[in-house]
Amino acid sequence: MPNPFRYGELVSGEYFFDREKEKEELHQIIESAMNIFLYGPRRYGKTSLILEVLKERRKDQEISIYLDLLKAPTKRKFLELYAREIAKAVTTKFDEALNFCKRTFSRLIPRIVFKANNIPEIEFEASWTRETETAVAEEVLALPEEIAQKKGKRVVVIFDEFPEITNYDGEKFEGELRSFIQNHENVSYIFTGSKRRLLLKMISDPKRPFYKSGKIMPLGKIPQEEFEAFICQRFELSNIEIVKENIRLILEITKSHPYYTQMLCWELWEKVSAKKQILKEDIQETLNTTLSHQREYFFTLWDGFSPHQKILLLALAKESSANIFSQEFINKFGLISVSSVQKSLHRLLELEVVDKTNNIYEISDVFFNLWLKEEIV
Ligand SMILES: Nc1ncnc2c1ncn2[C@@H]1O[C@H](COP(=O)(O)OP(=O)(O)OP(=O)(O)O)[C@@H](O)[C@H]1O
Ligand SMILES: [Mg+2]
Structure with missing residues (x-):
């Protein structure tokens, strides 16, 4: 029986729970082609939530393009990543995506690279100058709306960890991006950020291009009762007994933080899976082990x-x-x-x-x- 808890990776399906209200709100926003800024502390489940919502949507009526901006430290990387993800989103096969790139981009020359697991991926070559950058930006940033109109489908674009764009060239790119987005009537843009202060600054300062350009949605903790039910049900799956009081103890230790709760429960399951019962001492011991594993990291951080x-x-x-x-x-x-x-x-x-x-x-x-x-x- 595999461990029924998951941490340190995206969660979906049975590993993902609750967030019903947030999911509904996100669906509504997408339906009305509005933009939304979703923010919350690190590891609260922003990316998992967005991807879960996308999974629930009708693929035949909608095209979604997901970008993790942590993978795009520069504007050029951003444009390449965006171009590639658009190509993949509008096609179903690798060859089609490659042909799409050849047809669509005048300055980006696609080539095939093989990643470690031998899966082909598209990368681009371009003779980058300032002028190329502007030309590529104009081509790529306009695409989502063009695709929406041409295909008669709604397009959803997700910029995960959006404040990363402020590292490119101050606020210049922000203005450029915004000038395209504001004319896109058939595209819903979802911006997420765990750098909350940066994100909120972008949308609450009248001098910034993204000022009031979408709905704001803070992502809070998962309600205690929902978390209790989830933990109980996950242990039950492996016929492991845990009393309510001990579930509450876990949530008290982790302050109901989604990631740390899943982490502690994962470790706990590993410890007790053979004996089928969780006692208070098991929780304390698991916590001690978890802390001791991170001791060196904490010391370095502290230093x-x-x-x-x-x-x-x-x-x-x-x-x-x-x-x-x-x-x-x-x-x-x-x-x-x-x-x-x-x-x-x-x-x-x-x-x-x-x-x-x-x-x-x-x-x-x-x-x-x-x-x-x-x-x-
Ligand atoms: N709805 C949920 N159901 C179950 N587990 C969750 C949920 N949301 C978050 N988690 C837990 O939190 C972890 C982090 O989730 P995720 O990566 O989606 O968060 P994030 O806010 O995007 O994080 P980051 O700030 O690192 O980008 C998951 O691995 C999982 O353990
Ligand atoms: Mg994330």
Whole structure:
């Protein structure tokens, strides 16, 4: 029997649960060819949710193009990736995709490369100059709407980790992209981001090209009851007994974070699968093992922070829900002043070591938080 939990990869099918409300909202947005900005902390399930929604849609009436912008560190890479994914989305066979590229792109010359598993992939050659870049951008960015009109189908484009585009050339490319998107009436654009501050800045600053250019959807945690039911049902599948109290203990440890909960449950299943029952000690032991496996990583991480950032992290590890700018909090943990808290916090948010959810600042990695409490505090 395989482990019924999954972490560190995209989840779908039986491994994916809940998010019904979010799925419905996303379906509606796509139906009305609107744009949406979906944001949430790291590993909350943004990509899995989007791909799950796409799976549920009618393939015969719609074309979806998915781009992971972490794979596109430069504008040129972005354009190549976009061109390739469009070609793959509008065709069903590799040869057709290749021919599509040859027919469609005047400056990008496709060639076949074989990846490690011997699967063919399209890459492009181009004599890149500034002028080529502009010409390719004009060709590629206009394509989704052209395809939608030509095929009489709706097109959905997903830019996963969208704020990455700000690394290309400041705000210039943002403006360029926006000028195309705003005329696309038959395309729904879904922008996601775990760099929440960057994403929100892009859409809430009147001077930025994407200002108010779509609906905003924050992705929160999965409700506790849903998570309890999921954990119970997954263990039941392997005839493993776990009482409600222990499920709650797991969720308390992981603060119901989707990724860390799946991780702890995965480890727990590995530990108890033979004995068919989970006791409180099993949870504690599994947690200890999980923390000890990451000890070295946590030490290295810890080493990289400034003394003040360390004090703030230790304070947050103890009291994530406190008003961290209050004089009381500052005095209690020796944080010096409001401005020094702001400065350290700014950096920790930027590094995504700390997250702000429902106005509460907390350390994003729940295991790092626990490790700090156990080993440092
Ligand atoms: N709806 C869900 N059902 C079950 N597990 C989930 C769900 N959402 C997230 N997870 C857990 O969280 C992990 C991360 O999911 P995913 O990669 O989709 O998140 P993400 O927000 O896109 O992450 P990243 O910030 O790294 O891009 C999954 O491997 C899984 O363990
Ligand atoms: Mg993701």
